[in-house]
Amino acid sequence: MEHVVLSVGIDIGTSTTQLIISRLTIQNKASLFSIPNIVITKKEIIFQSEIIFTPLSRGCQIDDAAIAHFVGQQYRLAGVSKQSIGVGAIIITGETARKENADRVVQTLSQDAGDFVVATAGPDLEGILAAKGSGAGRVSSERKMPIINLDIGGGTTNLAALDGDRILDTACFDVGGRLIKIDPETLRISYIAPKIQQLIHQLNLKLSEGTILKSAEQLNPVIDVLVQVLENSVGIGEKNRFFDLLVTNHRFTQRDTNQIRSISFSGGVADCMSQLENLPPFAYGDIGLLLGKRLLDSKIVQYRDVAPSQETIRATVVGAGSYSITVSGSTISYTPNVLPVRNVPMIKLPIEPMNGNAPGLTDQIKSCLEIFRSQELSNVALYIVGLKSPSFNQLQHCAREIVAGTQALLDHHLPLIVITEEDIAKALGHSLFYNLPPNYPYICIDRIHANHGDYIDIGTPVSNTTVLPVSVKTLVFN
Known part of the structure; x- marks a missing residue:
């Protein structure tokens, strides 16, 4: 069965600002008796805005009111509402990303442009x-x-x-x-x-x-x-x-x-x-x-x-609207009301393929969490790689190690976010559920490829599906 979602791309560049709206088709490519394989099968641009010079005020700030007016005007011209936008990305690029208020502008726009729109910047992405x-x-x-x-x-x-x-x-x-x-x-x-x-x-x-x-x-x-x-x-x-x-x-x-x-x-x-x-x-x-x-x-x-x-000239905005999003919907597990999450840094935790019991995983997690400690502890996502075809006992052991290693997050009642490269999120999620305190919020998704230090956004399910839109970002605002 196919599902369609609208995606917006907004590029606020040094010279110009523009917007596109794409129609993304999501489909399960697996056979009836196989594990679901949810992929984006079609990307079609259905609206392109005019290209305007990026409005600046006093040279060192982006005119956020003018940008917001432009975005609202383009939505009206396209005949869509922000509620109909399912996914997408706002990219502040080039010299504009260094403006004093760039972070505030993109965060504000991400709320005005739709319920799940990636807010990000950075030359790598x-x-x-x-x-x-x-x-x-x-x-x-x-x-x-x-x-x-x-x-x-x-x-x-x-x-x-x-x-x-x-x-x-x-x-x-x-x-x-x-x-x-x-x-x-x-x-x-x-x-x-x-x-x-x-x-x-x-x-x-x-x-x-x-x-x-x-x-x-x-x-x-x-x-x-x-x-x-x-x-x-x-x-x-x-x-x-x-x-x-x-x-x-x-x-x-x-x-x-x-x-x-x-x-x-x-x-x-x-x-x-x-x-x-x-x-x-x-x-x-x-x-x-x-x-x-x-x-x-x-x-x-x-x-x-x-x-x-x-x-x-439209390459970045086309990329933002059509290529910034992947999906996770094969075997995922999460608690209600925990989504969406945005701008969460990822800790990559490799597990030796020959040793699924992952001795020392608790200490690895605790050590990595120290890096993110500040006056106020913010959340992180654990990215588990190398756990291929684990047994039930190995999954249980891994879940216990994860829960023990993230005690600092649990003490602050921050949602536990676990991401795996392999197709094991449903089983690992169930193991986490039984090891976490009752009704504790968590997310466990799979088939995501990322690197240590990347950031991740996970949106609410695409309408009438269990598919979650996901964006992995190589750099965001400091």
Whole structure:
């Protein structure tokens, strides 16, 4: 039987803000007598908003009232209510994620946009969603070879290396089209991003906020550095001296990533790469067109195989609306009224495959919980991996160890959240139930793939099903 759920994607970027609504079809792919295998079988975009410039107030804050008005207006145009939205994601990206009130804006919007909408930010997740939304994963699957997608926006370039649906690596650099803003009429520079100010100072260029440009060529030294850093980011050329300065959080960590030959581009600057004719260099009030033009002549285009993108400026919002959610509904167990849960950090606890009794699991959990201790203890989710085909006694032992190890959480009456990679949540959940205090709230779900330090959101069941929407996030606000 098929079930349909509406998903919203909202992308609040350095340059632009946009929204899409997708229709996701959820289906049990297993045969009648098999364990259920719940998957999303179809993703269809049914509404795309206009693309607006991200409204800012006083330069350092996002205009949350204007954003909320925009979202409400788009819902009305789409003919949907926030109550009809089942899943989705709000992504605050690029330089906008560093604004003073970004966390408050996204949390407020997550309540206004629907009962279960992921509220998140961060370059790693943004790069992954943009790569999937651009169609890079599909290209990789069709060509049977890995690909790197460069999502070049207003404030940052988010890179994600994919091998089909599998994420190989991510990186992010402070390279984007809105790092310098110029009045198209007067050619007066109105804004220069802090790192670009450092770059200009070290290059001894006579450029500052307030400078009136004589020609676009005055910015060539800056554009040259930005392009060379992007070339370096995918393993091309001698390392530019400003490479480390322009790293946002980290470069690619896997050495083999730099050997990937297929490249794709998305983001606003990717659009600029195809909109060069008959446009003055500062038509958009920034350096996006200059950067796009120089990228067309870059070593990336010369030395790599550039694949066409299905989406460019809409790649991140498509990823947010269609690819941020997975589902867990095979063999899950939870108590009523415990859902939804949002932004819960995950502790990965590997159990040796040959030893399902997991000696020392209690001590492992206690040790990990110390990391999250602060003035007020917040909840965490235990992510159990390696417990394959356990016996009844092994499950009972594991449940006792988990309950003993999480006593600090139980003392604060925080819901016990246990996630497994293997298909054992129903049985483990029953074992937890018998070892927990009476009526104690808990969630036990399975078939989730994550890493230590990821965060998880678990929503309420999709209407008329036992399927839970789940989003694993690689980075959220501190």
